[in-house]
Amino acid sequence: MNTGLPSEKQKFLFLKTFGCQMNENDSDRIAGLLKKMEYTVIDNPAAADIIILNTCSIRYNAQHKVYSATGRFRKLKELNKELIIGIGGCVAQQEGEGLFKKIPYIDIVFGTHSIHKLPELIDSVILRRKKAIAVEFADAIDLEDSFDYPLEGSSVKAFVTIMRGCNNFCTYCIVPYVRGREASRKSSDILAEVRRLAENGIKEVMLVGQNVNSYGNNGSDISFPSLLKAVCMVAGIERVRFMTSHPKDMSQELIEMFAAAPKLCRYIHLPIQSGSDRVLKMMRRGYTRDGYLSKIDKVKKICPDISVTTDIIVGFPGETDRDFEDTMDIIKRVEYDGIFSFNYSPRPETEASRYDGQVSDTVRRERLAFLQAFQKEVTLRKNKAMTGQVKEVLVEGKSKAGHSDELTGRTGCNRIVNFCGRRDLIGRVMPVRIEDGYSNSLKGSVVLEQKKVDGGLQKRMIYDA
Numbered sequence: 001m002n003t004g005l006p007s008e009k010q011k012f013l014f015l016k017t018f019g020c021q022m023n024e025n026d027s028d029r030i031a032g033l034l035k036k037m038e039y040t041v042i043d044n045p046a047a048a049d050i051i052i053l054n055t056c057s058i059r060y061n062a063q064h065k066v067y068s069a070t071g072r073f074r075k076l077k078e079l080n081k082e083l084i085i086g087i088g089g090c091v092a093q094q095e096g097e098g099l100f101k102k103i104p105y106i107d108i109v110f111g112t113h114s115i116h117k118l119p120e121l122i123d124s125v126i127l128r129r130k131k132a133i134a135v136e137f138a139d140a141i142d143l144e145d146s147f148d149y150p151l152e153g154s155s156v157k158a159f160v161t162i163m164r165g166c167n168n169f170c171t172y173c174i175v176p177y178v179r180g181r182e183a184s185r186k187s188s189d190i191l192a193e194v195r196r197l198a199e200n201g202i203k204e205v206m207l208v209g210q211n212v213n214s215y216g217n218n219g220s221d222i223s224f225p226s227l228l229k230a231v232c233m234v235a236g237i238e239r240v241r242f243m244t245s246h247p248k249d250m251s252q253e254l255i256e257m258f259a260a261a262p263k264l265c266r267y268i269h270l271p272i273q274s275g276s277d278r279v280l281k282m283m284r285r286g287y288t289r290d291g292y293l294s295k296i297d298k299v300k301k302i303c304p305d306i307s308v309t310t311d312i313i314v315g316f317p318g319e320t321d322r323d324f325e326d327t328m329d330i331i332k333r334v335e336y337d338g339i340f341s342f343n344y345s346p347r348p349e350t351e352a353s354r355y356d357g358q359v360s361d362t363v364r365r366e367r368l369a370f371l372q373a374f375q376k377e378v379t380l381r382k383n384k385a386m387t388g389q390v391k392e393v394l395v396e397g398k399s400k401a402g403h404s405d406e407l408t409g410r411t412g413c414n415r416i417v418n419f420c421g422r423r424d425l426i427g428r429v430m431p432v433r434i435e436d437g438y439s440n441s442l443k444g445s446v447v448l449e450q451k452k453v454d455g456g457l458q459k460r461m462i463y464d465a
């Protein structure tokens with residue numbers, strides 16, 4: 001959308017993203033909309049004409065980070081009265097108009113359903129010199145035209161939002177309040193977006209939503225497995241992932257996709273949250289530990305080398321030592337490849353924040369530390385056990401930590417692999433032999449192929465073939 005405003009001087013946007021994949025995808029859309037308004041994205045807030053924070057509210061700490069980040073921009077606003085500061089995302093949705101009272105020097109508050117309105121809001125601040133807000137919920141996700149965002153040149157993978165919102169109302173979770181009811185995008189729009197990404201060099205897409213495997217239950221035209229099949233058929237796309245799945249919506253048809261669709265990565269993130277039936281019930285998760293374990297068994301039967309990760313909340317109200325032992329028992333049985341674990345954090349409006357038996361900070365911290373120490377060993381052992389295997393790695397870019405000719409990529413099972421290689425490998429899927437495993441990554445080397453040339457053996461890189 002071109003806002004029609006004159007552009008005399010170059011304008012700069014500083015955009016900071018907190019939270020999950022949905023927010024990252026939303027930020028791509030925000031950057032896209034502002035590029036159409038002739039803003040250039042920069043990493044220096046001090047040089048920006050607009051600062052936008054796309055915020056997360058999932059736990060107290062996530063929300064608090066937003067206030068401390070904004071605090072740092074107050075000085076900039078004092079120095080430059082023309083600077084526009086906008087807060088979007090889940091904290092904006094949660095706080096609404098009240099955010100202007102909490103952070104008086106901000107200009108725009110825009111909610112999770114109002115990204116497409118951002119150009120209007122910015123114009124209104126510039127023209128009327130007044131604060132602007134949009135936090136209404138919209139019913140249809142496809143009414144928003146902002147999925148047509150421009151792509152950054154070097155990216156090899158992208159998130160594609162297929163649905164938004166959540167109808168589950170787990171008793172601890174703020175997402176249904178800040179993202180609204182579930183709504184699925186039309187499959188034709190999703191496929192058009194995936195084709196456009198592929199034409200622009202994207203090799204891997206991750207279909208994202210708070211509850212992707214309930215896609216199809218809420219207004220979409222096809223089921224989630226059918227959507228996956230169609231996305232896998234898009235020419236140029238080499239890998240497909242999805243996140244996050246809810247255990248109760250993990251159908252047999254979806255499980256079978258792991259054997260039927262070669263482009264579908266052998267990786268699933270299936271949050272269990274707790275191993276205690278009593279706690280699962282209080283969380284309103286809609287499955288039991290046995291039900292969950294039987295789905296994991298089915299997945300592993302169909303695809304024995306699949307990598308499984310999970311989310312766990314420690315210290316939910318009323319969680320006893322016995323409940324926590326049940327959680328540790330599940331962790332020992334499943335042997336997850338990785339766990340994202342969190343201390344329970346009471347969130348506004350949620351049912352669990354009103355429950356009796358809030359667990360003390362000390363106990364929560366002790367349990368979390370115990371769980372994380374245990375899992376660290378498991379992840380390390382599993383990563384080390386990959387030594388000697390050759391894995392296909394999608395080369396994503398230069399490694400951040402390593403030396404200058406080190407590249408980084410991911411295996412299909414979602415492990416980070418660092419290895420030495422030429423920069424022109426970026427964007428390609430390469431065979432990499434794993435040489436060592438650490439707690440967060442693997443080290444490897446690109447596989448060399450032995451080839452007979454004029455009677456002698458010559459080593460060459462397999463990718464030169």
Ligand code: SAH
Binds near residue numbers: 058174271311346
């Ligand atoms: N839709 C996904 C998860 C979304 S939020 C699902 O249903 O699994 C990501 C993770 O944050 C959750 O899986 C949960 O482990 C954690 N989380 C959510 N609310 C929380 C809270 N109030 N306190 C601590 N962790 C929380």
Ligand code: SF4
Binds near residue numbers: 168169170174210246
């Ligand atoms: Fe939150 Fe539960 Fe919905 Fe996940 S399924 S987003 S945890 S309410």
Ligand code: F3S
Binds near residue numbers: 018058089174
């Ligand atoms: Fe956070 Fe909102 Fe995502 S609360 S986890 S950014 S949906």
